[in-house]
Amino acid sequence: MRPSPSRRTVLTATGATALGVAAATEAEAAAPSGYRPPATAQRPTRELRALLREIDSDRIEASVRSLVSFGTRHTLSSQDDPRRGIGAARDWLLAELRSYAAASGGRMTAELQSYVQEPAPRIPTATRITNVVATLRGSVTPERVYVVSGHYDSRVTDIMDATSDSPGADDDASGVAVVLELARVMATRRPASTIVFAAVAGEEQGLYGAAHMAQQLKAAGADVQGMFTNDIVGSPTADDGTRDPYTVRLFAEGVPTSETPEQAAIRRSVGGENDSATRQLARFVRDVADNDATGMHVRVIYRRDRYRRGGDHIPFLERGYPAARFTEPAEDFAHQHQDVRVDEDGKQYGDLPEFCDFRYVARVARVNAATLWTLAQAPGTPRDARIITTTLTNSTQLVWTRGTEPDLAGYEVVWRETTSPEWTHVVPVGDVTTHEVDLSKDNVFFGVRAVNRAGLRSPVAFPRPEA
Known part of the structure:
Protein backbone atom coordinates (compact mmCIF):
# COMPACT_ATOMS: atom_id res chain seq x y z
CA MET A 1 0.00 0.00 0.00
CA ALA A 23 -10.36 23.49 -23.97
CA ALA A 24 -13.72 25.26 -24.12
CA THR A 25 -15.83 24.10 -27.03
CA GLU A 26 -18.58 25.34 -29.26
CA ALA A 27 -20.85 22.91 -27.50
CA GLU A 28 -20.05 24.50 -24.13
CA ALA A 29 -21.55 27.75 -25.39
CA ALA A 30 -24.88 25.94 -25.54
CA ALA A 31 -24.39 24.37 -22.11
CA PRO A 32 -25.75 25.87 -18.87
CA SER A 33 -23.98 28.98 -17.60
CA GLY A 34 -20.83 28.16 -15.66
CA TYR A 35 -20.24 24.81 -17.35
CA ARG A 36 -16.75 23.36 -16.93
CA PRO A 37 -15.48 20.01 -18.18
CA PRO A 38 -15.37 17.38 -15.41
CA ALA A 39 -12.07 16.85 -13.60
CA THR A 40 -12.09 13.34 -15.06
CA ALA A 41 -12.34 14.58 -18.68
CA GLN A 42 -10.14 12.84 -21.24
CA ARG A 43 -8.63 14.58 -24.25
CA PRO A 44 -9.54 13.03 -27.62
CA THR A 45 -6.58 11.16 -29.10
CA ARG A 46 -5.30 11.76 -32.62
CA GLU A 47 -6.66 8.33 -33.58
CA LEU A 48 -10.13 9.24 -32.28
CA ARG A 49 -10.19 12.62 -34.03
CA ALA A 50 -9.35 10.91 -37.33
CA LEU A 51 -12.21 8.46 -36.82
CA LEU A 52 -14.68 11.24 -36.01
CA ARG A 53 -13.76 13.16 -39.16
CA GLU A 54 -14.90 10.20 -41.26
CA ILE A 55 -18.50 10.37 -40.03
CA ASP A 56 -20.51 11.68 -42.99
CA SER A 57 -23.87 13.45 -42.68
CA ASP A 58 -24.63 12.74 -46.36
CA ARG A 59 -24.29 9.00 -45.78
CA ILE A 60 -26.51 9.29 -42.72
CA GLU A 61 -29.16 11.09 -44.76
CA ALA A 62 -28.95 8.42 -47.47
CA SER A 63 -29.50 5.71 -44.85
CA VAL A 64 -32.54 7.46 -43.39
CA ARG A 65 -34.08 7.98 -46.84
CA SER A 66 -33.44 4.35 -47.77
CA LEU A 67 -35.26 3.16 -44.66
CA VAL A 68 -38.16 5.55 -45.30
CA SER A 69 -38.45 4.24 -48.88
CA PHE A 70 -39.86 0.93 -47.62
CA GLY A 71 -43.17 2.68 -46.87
CA THR A 72 -43.76 1.06 -43.51
CA ARG A 73 -41.45 -0.85 -41.23
CA HIS A 74 -44.15 -1.88 -38.78
CA THR A 75 -43.24 -5.10 -36.96
CA LEU A 76 -46.46 -6.72 -38.23
CA SER A 77 -45.94 -5.60 -41.84
CA SER A 78 -44.86 -7.83 -44.71
CA GLN A 79 -41.71 -9.88 -44.20
CA ASP A 80 -41.40 -11.18 -47.77
CA ASP A 81 -42.26 -8.24 -50.02
CA PRO A 82 -38.94 -7.17 -51.65
CA ARG A 83 -39.88 -3.47 -51.73
CA ARG A 84 -42.26 -2.67 -48.87
CA GLY A 85 -42.42 -3.60 -45.22
CA ILE A 86 -40.13 -4.66 -42.43
CA GLY A 87 -38.76 -7.64 -44.36
CA ALA A 88 -37.44 -5.42 -47.15
CA ALA A 89 -35.85 -3.11 -44.56
CA ARG A 90 -34.29 -6.10 -42.79
CA ASP A 91 -32.71 -7.40 -46.00
CA TRP A 92 -31.36 -3.96 -46.92
CA LEU A 93 -29.80 -3.52 -43.47
CA LEU A 94 -28.12 -6.91 -43.64
CA ALA A 95 -26.67 -6.10 -47.07
CA GLU A 96 -25.33 -2.77 -45.78
CA LEU A 97 -23.66 -4.30 -42.75
CA ARG A 98 -22.19 -7.12 -44.80
CA SER A 99 -20.71 -4.58 -47.20
CA TYR A 100 -18.95 -2.91 -44.25
CA ALA A 101 -17.83 -6.27 -42.89
CA ALA A 102 -16.23 -7.07 -46.24
CA ALA A 103 -13.71 -4.28 -45.58
CA SER A 104 -12.84 -5.49 -42.06
CA GLY A 105 -10.35 -8.21 -42.89
CA GLY A 106 -12.55 -10.80 -41.21
CA ARG A 107 -12.87 -8.91 -37.92
CA MET A 108 -16.55 -7.98 -38.48
CA THR A 109 -19.41 -10.38 -39.13
CA ALA A 110 -23.06 -9.53 -39.89
CA GLU A 111 -26.05 -11.79 -39.29
CA LEU A 112 -29.76 -12.00 -38.63
CA GLN A 113 -30.88 -12.81 -35.09
CA SER A 114 -34.45 -14.11 -35.23
CA TYR A 115 -37.06 -15.72 -33.03
CA VAL A 116 -40.82 -16.22 -33.13
CA GLN A 117 -42.74 -14.07 -30.67
CA GLU A 118 -45.90 -15.80 -29.55
CA PRO A 119 -49.12 -13.72 -29.18
CA ALA A 120 -48.66 -10.98 -26.61
CA PRO A 121 -49.73 -7.37 -26.09
CA ARG A 122 -49.49 -5.61 -29.49
CA ILE A 123 -48.59 -8.96 -31.11
CA PRO A 124 -51.93 -10.56 -32.16
CA THR A 125 -50.45 -13.62 -33.86
CA ALA A 126 -47.15 -15.46 -33.71
CA THR A 127 -44.65 -13.14 -35.43
CA ARG A 128 -41.03 -13.52 -36.43
CA ILE A 129 -38.93 -10.69 -34.99
CA THR A 130 -35.48 -10.20 -36.47
CA ASN A 131 -32.55 -8.11 -35.30
CA VAL A 132 -29.78 -7.26 -37.75
CA VAL A 133 -26.46 -7.47 -35.91
CA ALA A 134 -22.84 -6.78 -36.84
CA THR A 135 -20.06 -7.76 -34.44
CA LEU A 136 -16.57 -6.23 -34.62
CA ARG A 137 -14.40 -8.59 -32.60
CA GLY A 138 -11.82 -7.07 -30.29
CA SER A 139 -8.17 -7.81 -30.94
CA VAL A 140 -6.92 -7.81 -27.31
CA THR A 141 -9.84 -8.35 -24.90
CA PRO A 142 -12.60 -9.71 -27.16
CA GLU A 143 -14.55 -11.05 -24.19
CA ARG A 144 -15.36 -7.47 -23.12
CA VAL A 145 -18.39 -6.22 -25.10
CA TYR A 146 -20.04 -2.87 -25.84
CA VAL A 147 -23.37 -2.61 -27.67
CA VAL A 148 -24.93 0.24 -29.67
CA SER A 149 -28.41 0.03 -31.16
CA GLY A 150 -31.30 1.74 -32.92
CA HIS A 151 -34.69 0.24 -33.77
CA TYR A 152 -35.70 -0.11 -37.40
CA ASP A 153 -39.41 -0.78 -36.92
CA SER A 154 -41.82 2.16 -37.23
CA ARG A 155 -45.45 3.05 -36.48
CA VAL A 156 -48.24 5.57 -37.02
CA THR A 157 -50.86 6.81 -34.53
CA ASP A 158 -52.63 3.44 -34.42
CA ILE A 159 -50.03 1.10 -32.96
CA MET A 160 -51.69 -1.89 -34.68
CA ASP A 161 -51.81 -0.30 -38.16
CA ALA A 162 -49.30 -2.36 -40.16
CA THR A 163 -50.29 -1.16 -43.64
CA SER A 164 -50.35 2.67 -43.69
CA ASP A 165 -47.23 4.59 -44.67
CA SER A 166 -45.06 4.91 -41.60
CA PRO A 167 -41.79 6.61 -42.64
CA GLY A 168 -40.27 6.73 -39.14
CA ALA A 169 -37.44 9.06 -40.19
CA ASP A 170 -36.74 10.43 -36.71
CA ASP A 171 -38.23 7.48 -34.79
CA ASP A 172 -36.05 5.67 -35.44
CA ALA A 173 -34.36 5.61 -38.83
CA SER A 174 -32.13 8.34 -37.37
CA GLY A 175 -30.84 6.01 -34.65
CA VAL A 176 -30.34 3.15 -37.09
CA ALA A 177 -28.42 5.49 -39.40
CA VAL A 178 -26.11 6.33 -36.49
CA VAL A 179 -25.47 2.62 -35.92
CA LEU A 180 -24.77 2.03 -39.62
CA GLU A 181 -22.34 4.92 -39.82
CA LEU A 182 -20.49 3.75 -36.71
CA ALA A 183 -20.20 0.27 -38.18
CA ARG A 184 -18.88 1.68 -41.45
CA VAL A 185 -16.12 3.84 -39.97
CA MET A 186 -15.05 1.28 -37.35
CA ALA A 187 -15.05 -1.79 -39.61
CA THR A 188 -11.58 -1.00 -40.95
CA ARG A 189 -10.13 -0.42 -37.47
CA ARG A 190 -8.94 -2.71 -34.68
CA PRO A 191 -10.65 -2.08 -31.35
CA ALA A 192 -9.15 -3.83 -28.36
CA SER A 193 -12.59 -4.94 -27.14
CA THR A 194 -15.66 -6.12 -29.03
CA ILE A 195 -18.29 -3.70 -30.35
CA VAL A 196 -21.76 -4.91 -31.39
CA PHE A 197 -23.83 -2.78 -33.81
CA ALA A 198 -27.53 -3.68 -33.77
CA ALA A 199 -30.65 -2.63 -35.65
CA VAL A 200 -33.42 -4.19 -33.58
CA ALA A 201 -37.09 -4.78 -34.37
CA GLY A 202 -40.26 -4.93 -32.28
CA GLU A 203 -39.47 -1.82 -30.24
CA GLU A 204 -42.80 -0.08 -30.83
CA GLN A 205 -44.71 -3.27 -29.99
CA GLY A 206 -42.92 -3.76 -26.68
CA LEU A 207 -39.08 -3.78 -26.87
CA TYR A 208 -39.19 -7.37 -28.10
CA GLY A 209 -36.09 -7.41 -30.32
CA ALA A 210 -33.88 -5.76 -27.71
CA ALA A 211 -35.19 -8.10 -25.01
CA HIS A 212 -34.30 -11.11 -27.15
CA MET A 213 -30.83 -9.76 -27.86
CA ALA A 214 -30.14 -8.94 -24.20
CA GLN A 215 -31.32 -12.39 -23.14
CA GLN A 216 -29.11 -14.08 -25.73
CA LEU A 217 -26.09 -12.17 -24.43
CA LYS A 218 -26.99 -12.98 -20.83
CA ALA A 219 -27.43 -16.67 -21.59
CA ALA A 220 -24.01 -16.71 -23.28
CA GLY A 221 -22.40 -15.12 -20.21
CA ALA A 222 -21.29 -12.09 -22.23
CA ASP A 223 -19.37 -9.41 -20.33
CA VAL A 224 -21.38 -6.43 -21.60
CA GLN A 225 -19.83 -3.41 -19.85
CA GLY A 226 -21.90 -0.79 -21.66
CA MET A 227 -24.94 -0.50 -23.95
CA PHE A 228 -26.39 2.57 -25.68
CA THR A 229 -29.57 2.91 -27.66
CA ASN A 230 -30.07 5.81 -30.08
CA ASP A 231 -33.79 6.47 -30.29
CA ILE A 232 -35.19 9.69 -31.79
CA VAL A 233 -31.91 11.48 -32.53
CA GLY A 234 -32.92 13.14 -35.82
CA SER A 235 -33.75 16.73 -34.96
CA PRO A 236 -32.73 19.48 -32.51
CA THR A 237 -36.02 21.34 -33.11
CA ALA A 238 -38.77 21.26 -30.48
CA ASP A 239 -42.51 21.38 -31.13
CA ASP A 240 -42.50 25.15 -30.47
CA GLY A 241 -39.80 25.76 -33.10
CA THR A 242 -36.91 26.39 -30.70
CA ARG A 243 -33.61 24.75 -31.62
CA ASP A 244 -30.75 23.32 -29.57
CA PRO A 245 -28.44 21.89 -32.25
CA TYR A 246 -25.44 21.19 -30.02
CA THR A 247 -27.08 19.16 -27.24
CA VAL A 248 -28.05 15.51 -26.95
CA ARG A 249 -29.81 14.04 -23.94
CA LEU A 250 -28.52 10.88 -22.25
CA PHE A 251 -31.00 9.13 -19.94
CA ALA A 252 -29.29 7.15 -17.16
CA GLU A 253 -31.03 5.41 -14.27
CA GLY A 254 -29.85 5.51 -10.66
CA VAL A 255 -30.66 2.52 -8.43
CA PRO A 256 -30.34 -0.37 -10.90
CA THR A 257 -33.51 -2.01 -12.21
CA SER A 258 -31.94 -5.42 -11.59
CA GLU A 259 -31.02 -4.87 -7.93
CA THR A 260 -32.63 -7.01 -5.28
CA PRO A 261 -34.34 -5.22 -2.37
CA GLU A 262 -31.39 -6.17 -0.16
CA GLN A 263 -28.88 -4.68 -2.61
CA ALA A 264 -30.97 -1.52 -2.95
CA ALA A 265 -31.11 -1.18 0.84
CA ILE A 266 -27.31 -1.37 1.07
CA ARG A 267 -26.99 1.25 -1.66
CA ARG A 268 -29.37 3.59 0.14
CA SER A 269 -27.55 3.09 3.44
CA VAL A 270 -24.27 4.35 1.96
CA GLY A 271 -25.80 7.06 -0.22
CA GLY A 272 -25.04 5.42 -3.57
CA GLU A 273 -28.33 6.15 -5.33
CA ASN A 274 -26.46 8.34 -7.84
CA ASP A 275 -23.61 5.90 -8.42
CA SER A 276 -24.95 2.94 -10.35
CA ALA A 277 -22.80 1.48 -13.12
CA THR A 278 -25.11 3.23 -15.60
CA ARG A 279 -24.54 6.62 -13.96
CA GLN A 280 -20.78 6.00 -14.11
CA LEU A 281 -21.19 5.13 -17.80
CA ALA A 282 -23.04 8.43 -18.33
CA ARG A 283 -20.25 10.35 -16.59
CA PHE A 284 -17.79 8.58 -18.86
CA VAL A 285 -19.72 9.80 -21.92
CA ARG A 286 -19.31 13.38 -20.72
CA ASP A 287 -15.63 12.74 -20.01
CA VAL A 288 -14.84 11.65 -23.57
CA ALA A 289 -17.57 13.08 -25.82
CA ASP A 290 -18.54 16.50 -24.46
CA ASN A 291 -15.78 18.41 -26.26
CA ASP A 292 -14.61 20.14 -29.42
CA ALA A 293 -14.03 16.84 -31.24
CA THR A 294 -17.77 16.06 -31.28
CA GLY A 295 -19.04 19.65 -31.15
CA MET A 296 -21.72 18.52 -28.70
CA HIS A 297 -22.86 19.05 -25.13
CA VAL A 298 -24.11 15.85 -23.48
CA ARG A 299 -26.97 16.62 -21.13
CA VAL A 300 -27.24 13.72 -18.70
CA ILE A 301 -30.76 13.17 -17.38
CA TYR A 302 -30.97 11.28 -14.10
CA ARG A 303 -33.92 9.12 -15.14
CA ARG A 304 -34.26 5.72 -16.77
CA ASP A 305 -36.31 7.28 -19.61
CA ARG A 306 -39.01 9.84 -20.38
CA TYR A 307 -42.41 9.69 -18.67
CA ARG A 308 -44.70 6.88 -19.86
CA ARG A 309 -42.19 5.70 -22.46
CA GLY A 310 -39.21 3.40 -22.69
CA GLY A 311 -36.43 2.35 -25.01
CA ASP A 312 -34.28 -0.61 -25.95
CA HIS A 313 -31.80 0.00 -23.14
CA ILE A 314 -34.37 -1.18 -20.59
CA PRO A 315 -34.13 -4.94 -21.36
CA PHE A 316 -30.36 -4.62 -20.85
CA LEU A 317 -30.89 -2.84 -17.52
CA GLU A 318 -33.29 -5.59 -16.47
CA ARG A 319 -30.53 -8.14 -17.01
CA GLY A 320 -27.96 -6.21 -14.99
CA TYR A 321 -26.05 -4.50 -17.80
CA PRO A 322 -25.13 -0.78 -17.66
CA ALA A 323 -27.24 0.86 -20.38
CA ALA A 324 -28.43 4.34 -21.34
CA ARG A 325 -30.48 6.13 -24.01
CA PHE A 326 -29.44 8.93 -26.36
CA THR A 327 -32.28 11.12 -27.63
CA GLU A 328 -32.68 14.60 -29.11
CA PRO A 329 -32.95 17.64 -26.79
CA ALA A 330 -36.72 18.18 -27.18
CA GLU A 331 -39.09 16.03 -29.23
CA ASP A 332 -41.51 17.42 -31.81
CA PHE A 333 -44.75 15.67 -30.89
CA ALA A 334 -46.59 17.28 -33.83
CA HIS A 335 -44.80 14.87 -36.17
CA GLN A 336 -43.81 11.88 -34.06
CA HIS A 337 -46.03 8.85 -34.78
CA GLN A 338 -48.46 11.01 -36.80
CA ASP A 339 -50.10 9.64 -39.94
CA VAL A 340 -48.60 10.99 -43.16
CA ARG A 341 -50.83 13.82 -44.42
CA VAL A 342 -50.99 17.46 -45.52
CA ASP A 343 -53.58 19.69 -43.85
CA GLU A 344 -55.68 22.39 -45.51
CA ASP A 345 -52.91 24.95 -45.00
CA GLY A 346 -50.35 22.77 -46.75
CA LYS A 347 -48.63 21.84 -43.49
CA GLN A 348 -47.06 18.37 -43.54
CA TYR A 349 -47.50 15.81 -40.79
CA GLY A 350 -45.77 12.52 -40.27
CA ASP A 351 -42.27 11.42 -39.30
CA LEU A 352 -40.66 12.49 -42.58
CA PRO A 353 -36.99 13.03 -43.51
CA GLU A 354 -37.72 16.73 -44.13
CA PHE A 355 -37.98 17.20 -40.37
CA CYS A 356 -34.52 15.73 -39.69
CA ASP A 357 -31.29 17.72 -39.42
CA PHE A 358 -28.65 15.34 -40.73
CA ARG A 359 -25.70 17.45 -39.59
CA TYR A 360 -27.14 17.16 -36.09
CA VAL A 361 -27.48 13.37 -36.45
CA ALA A 362 -23.81 13.24 -37.54
CA ARG A 363 -22.81 15.06 -34.34
CA VAL A 364 -24.81 12.55 -32.29
CA ALA A 365 -22.96 9.81 -34.15
CA ARG A 366 -19.67 11.43 -33.15
CA VAL A 367 -20.74 11.39 -29.49
CA ASN A 368 -21.46 7.67 -29.82
CA ALA A 369 -18.22 7.04 -31.68
CA ALA A 370 -16.07 8.90 -29.14
CA THR A 371 -17.71 6.94 -26.34
CA LEU A 372 -17.59 3.48 -27.90
CA TRP A 373 -14.10 3.78 -29.33
CA THR A 374 -12.63 5.03 -26.06
CA LEU A 375 -14.44 2.32 -24.08
CA ALA A 376 -13.15 -0.32 -26.46
CA GLN A 377 -9.55 0.94 -26.34
CA ALA A 378 -9.36 1.74 -22.62
CA PRO A 379 -9.12 -0.80 -19.78
CA GLY A 380 -12.30 -2.32 -18.46
Missing part, protein backbone atom coordinates in the same frame (compact mmCIF):
# COMPACT_ATOMS: atom_id res chain seq x y z
CA ARG A 2 1.33 3.40 -0.93
CA PRO A 3 1.85 5.98 1.83
CA SER A 4 -1.17 8.19 2.31
CA PRO A 5 -0.71 11.82 1.20
CA SER A 6 -1.55 14.59 3.62
CA ARG A 7 -5.15 15.75 3.83
CA ARG A 8 -4.12 19.13 2.37
CA THR A 9 -2.47 17.40 -0.63
CA VAL A 10 -5.54 15.24 -1.14
CA LEU A 11 -7.92 18.16 -1.09
CA THR A 12 -5.95 20.18 -3.64
CA ALA A 13 -5.28 17.36 -6.13
CA THR A 14 -7.67 17.72 -9.06
CA GLY A 15 -8.21 16.44 -12.54
CA ALA A 16 -6.68 19.64 -13.89
CA THR A 17 -3.27 18.67 -12.53
CA ALA A 18 -3.62 14.93 -13.03
CA LEU A 19 -5.05 14.92 -16.54
CA GLY A 20 -5.30 18.36 -18.06
CA VAL A 21 -8.69 19.87 -18.91
CA ALA A 22 -10.05 20.06 -22.44
CA THR A 381 -14.09 -0.93 -15.42
CA PRO A 382 -12.25 -2.11 -12.27
CA ARG A 383 -13.83 -5.15 -10.66
CA ASP A 384 -14.66 -5.89 -7.03
CA ALA A 385 -13.99 -2.34 -5.81
CA ARG A 386 -14.55 -2.12 -2.07
CA ILE A 387 -14.31 0.46 0.69
CA ILE A 388 -13.09 -1.00 4.01
CA THR A 389 -15.36 -0.05 6.90
CA THR A 390 -13.98 -2.24 9.71
CA THR A 391 -11.80 0.54 11.10
CA LEU A 392 -13.62 3.75 11.99
CA THR A 393 -10.98 6.40 11.32
CA ASN A 394 -10.79 9.66 9.40
CA SER A 395 -9.00 8.00 6.50
CA THR A 396 -10.35 5.66 3.82
CA GLN A 397 -8.93 2.41 2.49
CA LEU A 398 -10.01 1.26 -0.98
CA VAL A 399 -9.26 -2.15 -2.52
CA TRP A 400 -9.99 -3.69 -5.92
CA THR A 401 -8.98 -6.56 -8.21
CA ARG A 402 -6.27 -5.94 -10.78
CA GLY A 403 -7.39 -6.12 -14.41
CA THR A 404 -5.89 -8.53 -16.92
CA GLU A 405 -5.31 -6.14 -19.83
CA PRO A 406 -1.74 -6.47 -21.16
CA ASP A 407 -1.32 -2.68 -21.44
CA LEU A 408 -2.69 -1.85 -17.98
CA ALA A 409 -0.54 0.88 -16.39
CA GLY A 410 -2.28 1.49 -13.08
CA TYR A 411 -5.19 3.13 -11.33
CA GLU A 412 -6.58 6.46 -10.19
CA VAL A 413 -8.74 7.21 -7.17
CA VAL A 414 -11.46 9.82 -7.69
CA TRP A 415 -13.82 11.50 -5.26
CA ARG A 416 -16.39 14.23 -4.88
CA GLU A 417 -18.60 15.87 -2.28
CA THR A 418 -21.79 13.89 -1.65
CA THR A 419 -23.81 16.77 -3.14
CA SER A 420 -21.77 16.99 -6.35
CA PRO A 421 -22.99 15.24 -9.53
CA GLU A 422 -19.48 15.00 -11.07
CA TRP A 423 -16.16 13.64 -9.86
CA THR A 424 -14.07 16.65 -8.81
CA HIS A 425 -10.73 15.17 -7.69
CA VAL A 426 -8.35 12.66 -9.28
CA VAL A 427 -5.16 11.17 -7.83
CA PRO A 428 -2.92 8.63 -9.62
CA VAL A 429 -2.06 5.77 -7.24
CA GLY A 430 0.02 3.47 -9.47
CA ASP A 431 -0.24 -0.19 -10.39
CA VAL A 432 -1.63 -1.30 -7.03
CA THR A 433 -4.82 -2.94 -5.76
CA THR A 434 -5.23 -0.98 -2.53
CA HIS A 435 -4.86 2.66 -1.55
CA GLU A 436 -5.49 4.74 1.54
CA VAL A 437 -6.77 8.31 1.26
CA ASP A 438 -6.47 10.79 4.11
CA LEU A 439 -10.17 11.70 3.95
CA SER A 440 -13.13 10.38 5.88
CA LYS A 441 -15.27 7.83 4.03
CA ASP A 442 -18.26 9.40 5.80
CA ASN A 443 -17.92 12.77 4.09
CA VAL A 444 -17.26 12.14 0.36
CA PHE A 445 -17.90 9.58 -2.35
CA PHE A 446 -14.96 7.62 -3.75
CA GLY A 447 -14.34 5.70 -6.95
CA VAL A 448 -11.56 3.87 -8.80
CA ARG A 449 -10.70 3.85 -12.50
CA ALA A 450 -8.04 2.04 -14.54
CA VAL A 451 -5.45 3.63 -16.84
CA ASN A 452 -3.54 2.02 -19.71
CA ARG A 453 -0.13 2.89 -21.14
CA ALA A 454 -1.74 5.08 -23.80
CA GLY A 455 -3.31 7.20 -21.05
CA LEU A 456 -6.90 6.08 -21.68
CA ARG A 457 -9.10 5.77 -18.60
CA SER A 458 -11.94 3.35 -17.86
CA PRO A 459 -15.31 4.26 -16.39
CA VAL A 460 -15.27 4.66 -12.63
CA ALA A 461 -16.12 1.77 -10.32
CA PHE A 462 -18.08 2.77 -7.23
CA PRO A 463 -16.88 0.72 -4.22
CA ARG A 464 -19.25 -1.34 -2.14
CA PRO A 465 -18.79 -1.34 1.64
CA GLU A 466 -16.90 -4.26 3.18
CA ALA A 467 -17.11 -4.76 6.91
